[in-house]
Amino acid sequence: MSNSEDALPLYGKGQKQQQENHDRMEKRRQEEEQLKERMAQINHKILVLSGKGGVGKSTIAVNIAVGLGMEGKKVGLLDVDFHGPSIPTLLRLGNQTLRTDGKNAFPLDYVYGIKVVSLGLLLPDQDAAVIWRGPLKMGVIRQFLADIQWGELDYLIIDFPPGTGDEPLSVAQMLPESDGAVIVTTPQEMSLADVRKSISFCRQVKVPVLGVVENMSGLNCPHCGKLIELFKTGGGEAMANKLKVPFLGRIPLEPAVVEASDSGRPFIYHCNQTAAAQAFRDGVIKILLALDDR
Numbered sequence: 001m002s003n004s005e006d007a008l009p010l011y012g013k014g015q016k017q018q019q020e021n022h023d024r025m026e027k028r029r030q031e032e033e034q035l036k037e038r039m040a041q042i043n044h045k046i047l048v049l050s051g052k053g054g055v056g057k058s059t060i061a062v063n064i065a066v067g068l069g070m071e072g073k074k075v076g077l078l079d080v081d082f083h084g085p086s087i088p089t090l091l092r093l094g095n096q097t098l099r100t101d102g103k104n105a106f107p108l109d110y111v112y113g114i115k116v117v118s119l120g121l122l123l124p125d126q127d128a129a130v131i132w133r134g135p136l137k138m139g140v141i142r143q144f145l146a147d148i149q150w151g152e153l154d155y156l157i158i159d160f161p162p163g164t165g166d167e168p169l170s171v172a173q174m175l176p177e178s179d180g181a182v183i184v185t186t187p188q189e190m191s192l193a194d195v196r197k198s199i200s201f202c203r204q205v206k207v208p209v210l211g212v213v214e215n216m217s218g219l220n221c222p223h224c225g226k227l228i229e230l231f232k233t234g235g236g237e238a239m240a241n242k243l244k245v246p247f248l249g250r251i252p253l254e255p256a257v258v259e260a261s262d263s264g265r266p267f268i269y270h271c272n273q274t275a276a277a278q279a280f281r282d283g284v285i286k287i288l289l290a291l292d293d294r
């Protein structure tokens with residue numbers, strides 16, 4: 001007699017299905033437990049979001065991580081921008097990869113003990129294109145959070161791709177206890193319109209808004225020192241006031257920031273005398289440090 005699935009009597013098929021469902025639910029329960037255990041070791045989780053591309057999210061995420069590290073905090077930096085992971089470039093991580101011991105995967109250690117995880121550290125080459133749909137991304141995000149040995153951290157900073165897609169939605173669901181989102185914008189209306197969507201997204205998925213950073217806010221002319229309002233200034237602050245969310249500060253446009261980012265040197269450390277670094281320390285970093293004193 002054949003022992004193929006088709007040969008099973010009907011009640012047998014039902015039992016097999018039941019067992020499979022049970023196993024699946026059990027596996028899911030274990031995964032949930034591991035996620036909770038791992039994340040319970042991290043005091044603060046901060047999402048860096050924006051509705052718009054190219055406004056400086058990754059630059060800001062990197063400099064938050066380094067700024068907090070410089071203050072003696074234990075920091076993790078997670079890059080979930082699978083299609084354009086820029087953290088390895090911004091930190092000049094070259095072709096280093098995540099370490100594994102056969103069973104566990106470990107983040108890459110950066111200066112100040114900052115622990116870094118990015119898909120960019122797992123790709124065969126930096127120019128490889130990642131073509132993934134939502135469920136696959138969600139599975140990898142879960143692995144990044146639950147399976148990586150982050151250890152004890154004061155802060156985990158998470159950098160996202162632009163918009164309100166699968167990545168921030170997955171993290172919002174997996175980390176309901178997150179402290180909230182830092183929303184990055186530039187001052188002009190084109191950017192503000194998208195950022196309003198980010199704030200509305202946060203409200204819908206119940207992620208608190210820690211505040212808005214207005215990046216690329218004016219440029220001090222290197223010749224005469226006069227302020228040039230290239231993308232205008234003040235729009236981010238006005239929007240934050242209108243939508244009743246905190247304002248974390250203005251970071252001016254600074255040629256040194258571009259130079260520093262391109263060469264993989266966080267500006268908060270390498271250009272610490274610039275107006276951008278000062279504004280960053282006095283605004284964003286100060287406010288995020290206060291989370292740890294609560």
Ligand SMILES: Nc1ncnc2c1ncn2[C@@H]1O[C@H](COP(=O)(O)OP(=O)(O)OP(=O)(O)O)[C@@H](O)[C@H]1O
Nearest residue numbers: 053054055056057058059216252253254257258261
């Ligand atoms: N304050 C600033 N002054 C000058 N250049 C800046 C500033 N902030 C960011 N940049 C530059 O703007 C460019 C885009 O920054 P970044 O990659 O951080 O943006 P992003 O929002 O993460 O982009 P994406 O949406 O593609 O992920 C980079 O070249 C970066 O160096």
Ligand SMILES: [Mg+2]
Nearest residue numbers: 057058081086
């Ligand atoms: Mg980015």
